[in-house]
Amino acid sequence: MSEHHHQNPIAEPQVILELIRYDRSAYAKYTDLSVDDLLLQINPGEVNWINLDGLNNQTIIEKLQAHFQLHALLIDDVLNDQRPKAEEYDEYLFFTLKMLYRIDESGIDYEQISFVLGRDYLISFQEKEGDLFDGFRERIRLDQGKVRKKQADYLLYRLTDIIIDNYYNVLDKIGEEIESIEDDIQANPANRSFNRIQKIKKELIYLRRTVYPLRDALNKIIKGESEFINDENIRYYADIYDHVIHLQDSLDIYKDLTSGLLDLHINTLNTKLNEVMKVLAVISTIFMPLTFIVGVYGMNFENLPELEWQYGYYGTWGVMLLIVGGMVAYFKRKKWF
Amino acid sequence: MSEHHHQNPIAEPQVILELIRYDRSAYAKYTDLSVDDLLLQINPGEVNWINLDGLNNQTIIEKLQAHFQLHALLIDDVLNDQRPKAEEYDEYLFFTLKMLYRIDESGIDYEQISFVLGRDYLISFQEKEGDLFDGFRERIRLDQGKVRKKQADYLLYRLTDIIIDNYYNVLDKIGEEIESIEDDIQANPANRSFNRIQKIKKELIYLRRTVYPLRDALNKIIKGESEFINDENIRYYADIYDHVIHLQDSLDIYKDLTSGLLDLHINTLNTKLNEVMKVLAVISTIFMPLTFIVGVYGMNFENLPELEWQYGYYGTWGVMLLIVGGMVAYFKRKKWF
């Protein structure tokens, strides 16, 4: 429906379609099939995980849509930037969230991943090639852990858990950056630090948008008594829910810490200004009276008796030293040095 | 009822009344009829979309009111500036919101649009000629998409969706403006930037007022189990609801970003002040002692022995260069350059 917004630019033509099919005893993986052939390999008795990397091949998506009777609005949500959310349809559960990557200094990379969980299948839609699941695919193949003994809803749990766990890595890097900025402010000129603070703040703003709606989405799954999630697995989703709240707490803490950094930065700036002004005031207060005095005896009056005194010059120095001493004592008492 | 407030100034006399009537097989459009003739064309078996551009012709409004038994308070709401809201009456559903236009630099243009959805008709009241629906009218005529196969409630969904979609265009322009201001602050004098920030802030304040109540209104439609919205179409309204929450998120992000801009602006100002003060302090600290020294030897004491030394002048220069060197070293150590 509706000509939507925020279409994610998808330039690379590479689209990868993959099916992993397993149960307790069997395992199969299909990667280079056409979408029609791949759909033929789906076996209702087993868990069928269909993964699509790249969303720009309309034919594939339309065939998936037709085969699984996916609602037009769901496809819309898969193709467009979406808040994380869970939605129950008659035939499947739809769940979309963001995968995070922290590639380098230039910031966090977001990728939307959407899941459609049916009774015996799970479809995952990713925007780009490459994900966090390679190690886990290997665990399925080698039958490690419980995954081969469980249904598709447990598979969805494990994938979600892997995604959320990776959030912690990103947050840890932000935590380190915050500490590094703090050191930076105290050691170095201020302007660069300010830009780093602003950058962290922006990242936190976007992260919050990614994490907060997840709470509602997971709550919907836990409370919703969806028929696609077995009761015994609800506790696993509740565990992810706890992680998400933990992440929220961390984001709130980081937000507070970052605003503390801003205070620190401003305080450093102000303290420096105060210091500069003190130097200026001290110098002016000491030298202005002195310059005045030497100016007095630089006047050319014919009748200026001190000029003729034997020790006038030395007396002037004496007076000036007294003034300097007085000033220094005054500033000491005022704690200006 | 009640002599109301915030009457929108409606000066132009131009009022356009239009009826588009369709079902799966038939389509008709009436534009130049009088209100009485137009009402005769309404066909209960089909979808009847009556659109009124311009609200200053009291006769038309009264005849519509009489024909559809519209409540006096509803007419009041149509004619006056209103928060977006949905209200269920016995015979129809009332829904009012704002259409946005971003015409140019001078800001966002708001127009109130109100809908009355009955069982087989939809009335849309607009303040001014011209709207966002021309492309969609063409789609109805050509029988593109699902609209001809659906009832009036789907028509309302499509019109609302078009309006909300256009909000994204406005928000995107604001996002661009925020980025442009950020560049501006770092490159240019500050005062203009500040005014641009203030302007964005104001726009966001008004936008929030436009978007936030929409959430309640749509929630009322979704939860209200109104008899005028078919159950199968509730999901479409839920989709718009998601868009509105997405818009809210964006507004919140923009608000945070704008307040970040203000911090940036203030920081730039303070950094510049610090710089200026440093220049002042450095210049004063270097030249005040020097001026004092040359003042000393400008005194006219008869007994001022240094004046008679052979190399007194050159020695003075030496002392002064030493002082300058010391100062520069001091400032270097304090990281003032």
Add this chain to the structure above:
Amino acid sequence: MSEHHHQNPIAEPQVILELIRYDRSAYAKYTDLSVDDLLLQINPGEVNWINLDGLNNQTIIEKLQAHFQLHALLIDDVLNDQRPKAEEYDEYLFFTLKMLYRIDESGIDYEQISFVLGRDYLISFQEKEGDLFDGFRERIRLDQGKVRKKQADYLLYRLTDIIIDNYYNVLDKIGEEIESIEDDIQANPANRSFNRIQKIKKELIYLRRTVYPLRDALNKIIKGESEFINDENIRYYADIYDHVIHLQDSLDIYKDLTSGLLDLHINTLNTKLNEVMKVLAVISTIFMPLTFIVGVYGMNFENLPELEWQYGYYGTWGVMLLIVGGMVAYFKRKKWF
């Protein structure tokens, strides 16, 4: 009960007691009767509106209390400053709120008005003579609008609507003041503007206290299914409820705008400080070196060769002009002018 607080000072002895009695066919108004005579005129079959201006005549209040069996706490609430609220008693509905007047520059004037709505009567208690209802009294007399065809609950709606409508006038004046301050800040010295901002902020603080509780009070009436409000009139109270939320929105917007004004004021102050400091730094940076140079050649060393050079004086001017030129170029590059 309880010796209460915030007794409103009521000095003027003038108390006005008035009864307007009407139904579809009859209308009567009694103004100069004693309280006993007036109570005799009450006719249970018609709508009886008893209005009391001035609350310092204890006899009248006690007789009204006795006649209508008003609860002691209700009388307490009438006589003392109260948050707007609605309270359901067995025999009547109690509703109290504030009337606003914007008399002049010195601020907003508040008056508490309390209503007791019985089955066939409405009592209104006002603190002072004079209200907003004169035009409406005339409409009743002339049988304009629906009021003569309706019961006392509709009368209460109309009076409340008139009071709330007048809030918009007050808010509009505040909106104008905010715009006027904005112009003022950009044109004029700052201190006066600051005081105007503070004044607006205070007014908004008090207004919020007046408007916000109204929401709860009206909600109580709408949801409470009070037997004193006919179901068909609930929608009218819901309409006032919408107005109150609209007012809240406006107050929130004005609050944000006012805090924007404060930012603007502070920015203007800071920008001016920066400008002043720049002027100071430029002047110092240019003239301090020059003064030093002329000081050098004001020294009285016997052996100061430059003094004897033919073009020493002109050369000195040349050097000084070079310095000035260099400084000006430096400041230009730094964008200090």
Add this chain to the structure above:
Amino acid sequence: MSEHHHQNPIAEPQVILELIRYDRSAYAKYTDLSVDDLLLQINPGEVNWINLDGLNNQTIIEKLQAHFQLHALLIDDVLNDQRPKAEEYDEYLFFTLKMLYRIDESGIDYEQISFVLGRDYLISFQEKEGDLFDGFRERIRLDQGKVRKKQADYLLYRLTDIIIDNYYNVLDKIGEEIESIEDDIQANPANRSFNRIQKIKKELIYLRRTVYPLRDALNKIIKGESEFINDENIRYYADIYDHVIHLQDSLDIYKDLTSGLLDLHINTLNTKLNEVMKVLAVISTIFMPLTFIVGVYGMNFENLPELEWQYGYYGTWGVMLLIVGGMVAYFKRKKWF
């Protein structure tokens, strides 16, 4: 239970135990009895008000605990600093809050008072001798008002009402102090004002902690349908509830006003800084060029033609006056005076 925290220091050994016993016809007061004798005087048919001033006599408290079967946690709550709260036990209702005194400039004095309301008795525990109830005790003795006609629950209402009413006195003093500070800031040096603002802010922080939980506590009483509060008296507690909300509103307003004071203080400081800097800049801008000029003609060049001109000196003055005039005009235009 548990070795608790924030034990209030109770040094004075003075403990006062008192019983006031009354019904419609009888009244008796016992003050100098031992706890055992006093408990013998309790008469189940009448209202028995036991008041204990001073909580450091463990024997008395243990005997009361044993006689009325008070829960160990309740005694814990009585003896230790507690948030205001109401708690329903099987045999009684427990209610604790703070009494406020505003003794003098040094701040507000808090005293915890706890009530245990049984079917025919009320126990009040106070930390110190002296309370707000003396006038009310006299009213009971003289049978003024309704109290002698009512049960213990009405007695608790009256005592609570007296305590809450006294909050208004404290708040009024704070309101006066806020106004006085505002005058102070505009008239006087800033530092003292700042300390006064900080003090008010602290007091408001602690007051909020005292008032806000009261809302929940009273709500619990009103909604809880406790068997110890007669239905006909619920309305009285609802009235106190309204007072508490009114107090909350006032605290919020005072908080906003105090933060306005801080803005005012900061603005005054900044305005003064701006003024000082302007004076400095004006003086420097005028005298630096002049000092330079007179320095020029203080040079000792042998060939400095102007020095020999007849009117060189007067010409120099002329040039200097022109410069001063130009500067003054410049500053006028810039609105620096």
Add this chain to the structure above:
Amino acid sequence: MSEHHHQNPIAEPQVILELIRYDRSAYAKYTDLSVDDLLLQINPGEVNWINLDGLNNQTIIEKLQAHFQLHALLIDDVLNDQRPKAEEYDEYLFFTLKMLYRIDESGIDYEQISFVLGRDYLISFQEKEGDLFDGFRERIRLDQGKVRKKQADYLLYRLTDIIIDNYYNVLDKIGEEIESIEDDIQANPANRSFNRIQKIKKELIYLRRTVYPLRDALNKIIKGESEFINDENIRYYADIYDHVIHLQDSLDIYKDLTSGLLDLHINTLNTKLNEVMKVLAVISTIFMPLTFIVGVYGMNFENLPELEWQYGYYGTWGVMLLIVGGMVAYFKRKKWF
């Protein structure tokens, strides 16, 4: 499950496993047994408190897990940093929170402690050796208080109460630190104070994260009607709940006080800057005109009549003294000293 985050670094190999078993008549304590032997000592008829200090011995944990059928997610929660929470399983209640220690100036020390409460046992998992329970263990042994007469749910209450009580000690130290900083700011140079404020702010941020979720956790226990908590003991948990709310209040107050400290610090900084600028302005305003005047009479014009006047020099001093007097009077009036 899932390779988790924030694994607490556990380096020391020391693991202590302990069983305390008691009922009304019997008491036994086992400390140096292997996990298998210890599990054999568990007696279903008595209360069995198993305490494990140190979580790095996987064998012990696995055997406990197997014996008590602990859920894998529960073990996950025990081993990893967790928000305080309570969770009901079929066979036991899980409850985790933080123990606080305030060791010294360097900050607060957190240790996670987790409880598993079964029908006749309580397992406590601690990260490190040493806890707050030694005195209480002694009380159990000596049969002091009620603990020997109660079940395992009362034991859990007592341990939780001891932990929460210790929070008050930590908060009291923070309260003292806040007061000490306040004195510090008013007496001393500013920069150190700022760092202390920042440190307190950080500690409060982390404390909030520790205390706030406890409210939900305890609420879950109180409302959850868990079969592992006897109804008669719910009131004890409600008492802890009250303490936690009290702690929240204190944290909020400390937060407000700390932000007040920041205001105080900034104000001190600004006041000092103002003072410095005043000194500078006063010195400049007094000496610049004087230096100008003496410069005038240092000019070497041949025709400069004042120089030849008999009392020119003294007259100049007179003029200068007049100027100084005028300036001082001006600054006095402006209240600059």
